[in-house]
Amino acid sequence: MTTETATQILHATHSALCKHGYAELTMQDIADETDLCKASIHYHYDGKHDLLVAYLDHLYEQFEDRIAEPAGETPAERLRGLVVALVTDRSDAPAFQTALLEIKAQSPYDDAFRSRLQRFDHAFTAAVREVVAEGVADGTFHEEVDPDAVASFLTTYVNGAQTRHAAVGHPLDDSAAAVDAYIDEALRADQAASTGGGPSSETANVGGTE
Structure with a gap:
């Protein structure tokens, strides 16, 4: 072929x-x-x-390209870019996410689907972890922020946002806006300085250590 x-x-x-x-x-x-x-x-x-x-393998190749260089000059902007790449940056989002949700529903019973979906999960988690670690290192994010915890949280959140949109029509822009607020309130060091504190009690367990 x-x-x-x-x-x-x-x-x-x-x-x-x-x-x-x-x-x-x-x-x-x-x-x-x-x-x-x-x-x-x-x-x-x-x-x-x-x-x-084969289609999932094809999607993964495109996915790698989309998350390889997230838009933005700072770690905070690039973290937003990663989320936008998955949550809002698709003209065919409703139909595509619905179809993908159907495939995901088969993965507990289908090893081929499951292994390929795991690749997406692992790649996005690794990309988020890298950007957050960079932000901690350069002072953009609080020094107590745990890149592994943030990566796990945002991967779970993005998957949930996609599912919620496909299942009940919750606006993807609202989900992306919630991530913006999370980055500003729980991660950014300059936000803590302006408000006189670190992450709020609601986000501290995700944004950093207790």
Whole structure:
């Protein structure tokens, strides 16, 4: 299979998945998004599951690029950039997040899906940890802030925000704004100086040690 054909099929998978969702998606739906016939796609992929595994691998490559250099000049800005890259920076967010949520729902029973979703989780956690550690080192964030704790919290929060948006329509912009407030109130050292204290009691266990 040529790179061009593989790319065409994977892009078609994305379009069809956003239109039909995981449960209703068929190989014919994917073929309809290309100039290929269903038999041609079956020649390269055994079935929907095999193709969706390849699609997740394709998404991961794009994901790595999106989080590799988050926008911003300071650690606080880059931390916001990481969150925006996952939460609000998608024109197809509602349909895509709904389809992805359906795939995530299968992962407890599907090792192939689970292992690939874990790669996303680990990569985002590592990216957040790196930016927070940089911020602690240069004084942007409180010296008592724990990069591991913040990375774990924000990874969990972002996943929850995506799920809440897909399930009940909670605005993604509101979730991103809450992260902005968290960064300012719980992490930034200059905010503590202006308010006369460190992280609030509500965020101290996440932003730093007790």
